[in-house]
Amino acid sequence: MEKIDIAVKCQQVVKTYRTGDHVVMALNKSDFVVNTGELVILAGPSGCGKTTLISVVAGILDYDGGDCTVFGRNLAKLTEPERLLFRSKYIGFVFQQYNLIPTLTVAENVGVPLIINGVSVKEATAKAIDVLDQVGLSDRAHYAPNQLSGGQQQRVAIARAIVHDPHLIVCDEPTSALDGINGRNIMMILKKLTIQNNRTLIVVTHDNRIFDFADRIAEMEDGHVKHSGNS
Numbered sequence: 195m196e197k198i199d200i201a202v203k204c205q206q207v208v209k210t211y212r213t214g215d216h217v218v219m220a221l222n223k224s225d226f227v228v229n230t231g232e233l234v235i236l237a238g239p240s241g242c243g244k245t246t247l248i249s250v251v252a253g254i255l256d257y258d259g260g261d262c263t264v265f266g267r268n269l270a271k272l273t274e275p276e277r278l279l280f281r282s283k284y285i286g287f288v289f290q291q292y293n294l295i296p297t298l299t300v301a302e303n304v305g306v307p308l309i310i311n312g313v314s315v316k317e318a319t320a321k322a323i324d325v326l327d328q329v330g331l332s333d334r335a336h337y338a339p340n341q342l343s344g345g346q347q348q349r350v351a352i353a354r355a356i357v358h359d360p361h362l363i364v365c366d367e368p369t370s371a372l373d374g375i376n377g378r379n380i381m382m383i384l385k386k387l388t389i390q391n392n393r394t395l396i397v398v399t400h401d402n403r404i405f406d407f408a409d410r411i412a413e414m415e416d417g418h419v420k421h422s423g424n425s
């Protein structure tokens with residue numbers, strides 16, 4: 195991909211959820227800009243729209259108004275196969291609930307983004323074990339996800355999000371199930387990617403133990419990112 199200085203640009207994004215007669219405006223004209231190579235922490239109270247915003251950014255959720263581009267591309271305007279291809283190549287996503295595939299081993303789960311990108315099973319497994327080693331779990335490579343603790347599953351989900359060296363990594367509460375040492379270890383791995391490979395990271399968190407890893411903290415309230423003077 196050509197070099198683009200702005201990784202994410204959301205302008206006036208609106209997202210409403212409808213359940214029966216009930217309408218929730220989860221994103222209320224939210225602006226959010228992230229520069230390439232930045233590690234931005236997205237903070238704010240539960241229910242303020244953090245997961246919704248990063249799901250829009252990562253192209254896994256459609257929105258109702260405004261505009262969102264990632265490395266200059268408007269994901270909403272791509273066809274579904276184009277969007278899938280873009281996401282699997284350039285974006286890594288850590289889900290709040292991990293979303294590991296229960297029928298695959300830990301190593302197979304981590305290798306999924308590589309397989310999607312056409313890497314051979316042998317190569318994908320070797321690379322998966324390498325990344326599992328970085329998060330301290332290579333000895334669990336052949337376990338099933340449900341044989342791991344919550345914190346271990348969270349580390350597997352992080353390994354899966356970075357295995358294909360995506361340009362944008364989006365993490366939803368990635369240290370919520372981790373103790374202090376493992377949380378900082380994960381943040382050091384993620385921080386290294388931004389510095390060495392100029393990757394861009396958005397980390398949703400409540401965990402003030404990891405705030406010092408951020409280049410910038412963006413705060414959300416009531417469906418929008420508070421103006422920080424940076425965008």
Ligand code: ADP
Binds near residue numbers: 211213219243244
């Ligand atoms: P956060 O991640 O900051 O806790 P969310 O983005 O998950 O916030 O949610 C923002 C608002 O949208 C909340 O009021 C939540 O209840 C609502 N919401 C989120 N997902 C859905 C959904 N699938 N259906 C209906 N309402 C939802």
Ligand code: MG
Binds near residue numbers: 244245246290366
């Ligand atoms: Mg959330």
